[in-house]
Amino acid sequence: MGKNDEPRTKDEGQRTQDTGQRAKAVRLLAIDLDGTLLDSRSEISPANLQALAEASARGVQVLIVTGRRFHSARPFVEQLPCPVAVISSNGARIATSSGGVLYRNFLPAGVARQALEIAREYWPYAVAIFDVPGRGQVTMHEGAVIEGPLGWYLKSAPECLAQVEEFGAAITQDPIQVLFGGPPSRIAPLEPVLRASAAISSIHLTWTKYPARNTSLLDVMNKGCSKGSALAVWAKRAGIDPSEVMAIGDN
Template sequence: ERGAEIVLVTGRRFTFARPIAAQFSLPLTVIASNGALVKSEDGRTLWRQLLPREQARAVLAAAGPFRERALLLFDREAAGQIVVENLDPRHAPVDGYFERNRAYLLQVERLEDALTEDPIQVLFAGPVAPLRELDELLRRAPCAGAISVTRTEYPQRDFTLLDVLDRGCNKGRALARYAAARGFAREETLAIGDNWNDREMLEFAGLAVVMGNSDAELRQAGWALTASNDEDGVALALEKFLLSA
């Protein structure tokens, strides 16, 4: 009734986000994989920004001792979405990840051999401290100017996801492109986030709202603050800044 559109912007794969989008009783666009894929709820690709395969190879070469934690993600329908060398659960992005995603997994001897097409990204997962070290390593690597590195941290779980994407690829850039295509000004955009991979999106939005469970540094960045995930923070933010406006 107010002419607003809802866009689900996530670092997760589209396959993971799609069932969540389907729970809404209105058409929904999904910006997945930290801005690399933009799809309609029914799976139609609006646009995508893939990581050139030569840069993916360069990232794997630059990762050094952290390479064993790498996965490749592809824009595919089923098997081969997630390509791994090592199925050791300790190298999975989250507990039970390999088991839950068995239908999408492809195991290979060398990730480089799977790069017959451009992937969405190279993904690394592991404890916070070593993944911060890898973050710094990749930002100094010879390929640094051709990639984007996005970090999602969960300190309370000592767990980090490090997404390596094409240069300039992030949630903020994808949301800006979508808003422009739909005729919305930046000032008409509200974004809600809770982690470091949301930073560019929050910086773009005319009104940025940070969840109460976010990292303390994000909560102190001067953006509006709402309650935590467990306290219906998103619903409260929409009620305050959209429905009651």
């Protein structure tokens, strides 16, 4: 996110030679939620709903790709007029719209504990996300602060929140991911700490930044886990060539 204000490449007027070959038709449409399918009010416009319905009617598969947890994305997915699959948590999970899990690429528990121990200073801003229903899906330290993810989850998903005294003891299964969120000035120094640590060989770091909200999220994912890698997995399983995939998003 946050790249929409980057300068666009200038059209120099060069034309490519017509080789007589036609581009392959799109068979898979991968679309982001926040900043793309959802507007500034977190709503899906009638025009977007109609466009998805028309694409599906032409035989195009629709795939939602988001950094959100599946449970956070699901209310929007349920509004869509066509069958979809959902890549959630920045590529860690693929599921049907009804929740049936098709693919997992979770952070190994031992790696999660290692990363959290390295980042102990940042526990007030840390979250471990688990693939479980209800309480414990979002697990935070008892010393979490309101300016971090605690404030968000108390407002949006209090029924999923559990707070623990010791993070290490709470990681009894592979989490989907670990994330650190809060004011950019507070979270940014953590990235070089993790990159210089022994954990970096086992993790993938992803930033999501919301300048207007003075908020940054640093996701700690399993090594090689990303939206792009999950999209490639899905396309291969569906027998769809990369040239037949259209991806739309701001991130």
